[in-house]
Amino acid sequence: MLDADFFRRWMTATATAVDREAERLTALDSPIGDADHGSNLQRGFTAVTAALEKEAPATPGAILTLAGRQLISTVGGASGPLYGTLLRRTGKTLGDAGEVSEEQLTQALRAGVDAVMALGGAAPGDKTMIDALVPAVDALGDGFAAARAAAEEGALATTPLQARKGRASYLGERSIGHQDPGATSSALLIAGLAEANGE
Amino acid sequence: MSDEAVGDKAVRDEGKGERLVGLVLVSHSAQVAASVAELAQGLAGGGTAVPVAPAGGTEGGGLGTSAELIAAAAASVDRGAGVAVLTDLGSAVLTVKALLAEGDELPAGTRLVDAPFVEGAVAAVVTASTGADLAAVEAAAAEAYAYRKV
Numbered sequence: 260m261l262d263a264d265f266f267r268r269w270m271t272a273t274a275t276a277v278d279r280e281a282e283r284l285t286a287l288d289s290p291i292g293d294a295d296h297g298s299n300l301q302r303g304f305t306a307v308t309a310a311l312e313k314e315a316p317a318t319p320g321a322i323l324t325l326a327g328r329q330l331i332s333t334v335g336g337a338s339g340p341l342y343g344t345l346l347r348r349t350g351k352t353l354g355d356a357g358e359v360s361e362e363q364l365t366q367a368l369r370a371g372v373d374a375v376m377a378l379g380g381a382a383p384g385d386k387t388m389i390d391a392l393v394p395a396v397d398a399l400g401d402g403f404a405a406a407r408a409a410a411e412e413g414a415l416a417t418t419p420l421q422a423r424k425g426r427a428s429y430l431g432e433r434s435i436g437h438q439d440p441g442a443t444s445s446a447l448l449i450a451g452l453a454e455a456n457g458e
Numbered sequence: 459m460s461d462e463a464v465g466d467k468a469v470r471d472e473g474k475g476e477r478l479v480g481l482v483l484v485s486h487s488a489q490v491a492a493s494v495a496e497l498a499q500g501l502a503g504g505g506t507a508v509p510v511a512p513a514g515g516t517e518g519g520g521l522g523t524s525a526e527l528i529a530a531a532a533a534s535v536d537r538g539a540g541v542a543v544l545t546d547l548g549s550a551v552l553t554v555k556a557l558l559a560e561g562d563e564l565p566a567g568t569r570l571v572d573a574p575f576v577e578g579a580v581a582a583v584v585t586a587s588t589g590a591d592l593a594a595v596e597a598a599a600a601e602a603y604a605y606r607k608v
Contacts, residue, residue, distance in 0.1 A: 295522075331556050335522035337549035340556035347560075378555055426548060 260358040265455050266322040270311060273451035274304035280447060287440040291427040295336055296440040303334040303342070319359050323350030337425060338441060341375055341388065342448070348374035365399040372396055385423040386434065388441035390416065395449040403453035410449035414442040479586040479595045480509040480535025483579055484528055484545040484554060486521045488514035498579040506587040509535035510579075523549040525557055532564045540567035540592030542582055544599065546575050567592060573599035 277284070277300045284297035306329040316322045327347030330339050349371035353359050359367075372392045381387040391413040398409035415438065422434035425441075481498075485491040491514025499510055511531035516522040532541050541564070545551045554570045557563040569592060571578065578599035585598035 293521075299522075328560075331553065331560075332525040335516045335520075335524060335549070337552050339523075339525070340549065340552035344556050344559065374559075378552060378559075 260360055261319065261364060262358045263317055263319055263322060266319040267311060268455035269451050270304075270307055270322065270326050272454040273448050274308045276447040276451060276454075277301055277304045277444065280444075284440050284444055287438055287443055291422065291430055291434045291437045292440060293336075293426060296338060296444065299334045299336040299338055300342075300444055303330045303339060306330075306333040318353075318355050318357055319364075320350045320353035320355055323347065323353065326350075337379075338388075338444070341379055341441070342444075344378050345371040345375050345392070347371075361399070365396060368392075368399065369396050379424060381424040384420060386417045386420040386427065386439045386442070387422075387424050388439075388445040390414070390420070390439065391442040391445035391449065395445075402458075403456045404458045407446075407450045407453040407458075410446040414438060414446040417442045477537045477539040478508050478589065479539045479582075479592050480511070480532070480537055480541040481579065481582050481586060481595075482528065482531045482535060482541060482543045483510065483512050483514070483575070484523065484531075484543060484550045485512070485514040485575065486523065486546055486548070486550060488512070488519065490514055490546070494576055494579050497576070498583040501580050502583040502587050506583065508583050508586045509537060510583060511535045523553045525553050525563070528554060528557060529563050532568055536565035536568075538567075540569065540595075541565055542569055542571045542586070542592060542595050542599065544571050544573055544575055544578050544582065569596060571596045571599045574602050577602035577605060 281297035281301045285294055288294050288296035307326045310325055310329045314325060316325050323346045327343040327350060331343030349367045352367035352370040376389060381389045383389055383393050391410040394413040395406040395410035398405040417439035419435060421432060422428045427434045483491045483495050491512030495510045495512045499506055511534050513527040513531035517524045517526060535541055543554050545554055581602045582595050582599040585595045
């Protein structure tokens with residue numbers, strides 16, 4: 260079973276990874292975006308860890324709901340409402356249980372990813388965060404390490420795709436050949452799950 | 459969805475013309491949001507009482523979208539007849555949608571209006587100044603999509 264500490268570790272591990280990779284995320288966002296993805300997410304996850312420390316929510320659902328709220332209000336770019344919705348919907352689906360099973364987390368994350376697709380209108384293959392998140396959730400049944408590998412593979416596989424959502428879609432064919440920054444940061448979020456589990 | 463239902467009821471209960479629909483203009487740029495607000499109020503005729511608030515850029519003054527500025531703007535124009543929110547693109551649209559999904563971040567009867575930013579804002583302010591309800595303001599703003607220039 261996964262307790263509140265697991266979810267706190269997940270958010271902390273993600274914040275650390277975003278901090279470490281911020282420059283790379285922004286560099287990926289330069290040719291096909293507006294070069295702010297790393298700094299935006301860094302600001303968001305710094306606010307997440309600060310809020311978790313201050314308010315100390317006691318359940319997995321409350322931790323993710325608070326984290327999502329922080330991302331929506333602090334990021335300042337499209338990744339804020341998208342990641343915020345992912346975590347909030349996942350958190351709300353988990354309810355107020357003190358511990359959840361890996362199966363429950365998988366189902367809740369799937370609901371979260373569905374909410375992101377509904378919000379942004381993106382489908383798999385559009386060169387977005389969905390291209391890392393969907394394969395990750397599909398692989399979660401085989402464990403956190405499998406989900407991490409699937410997310411990383413999904414992010415790499417966005418390179419040859421033409422963007423069909425967001426600012427990069429205005430570039431048309433010129434978006435081909437660049438790895439998607441959102442899929443890359445999504446892989447960091449999923450890697451945080453494996454790290455929180457000691458993998 | 460339930461919030462929209464509550465908003466509709468609130469608008470009907472107020473009766474036409476007693477309270478004006480408020481308008482929030484969300485842009486990545488503070489200057490764009492403020493200028494479009496000024497333009498729409500100016501074209502609507504001097505002295506219009508329609509409450510219009512810009513929510514442009516980030517809190518730090520940069521380009522982007524601020525959930526806090528949007529929430530504050532919506533609260534400031536809420537007269538109980540509903541609030542129409544017009545946005546430019548990308549994170550402005552997504553942030554308003556995410557705030558609406560939260561349920562308690564924006565006043566009851568707040569609606570994201572699918573309309574061109576400048577033309578929609580002008581249509582919304584003119585319509586709201588007649589005391590029209592939120593649905594009529596929304597329809598007028600959306601109708602601006604049909605205005606062809608050539």
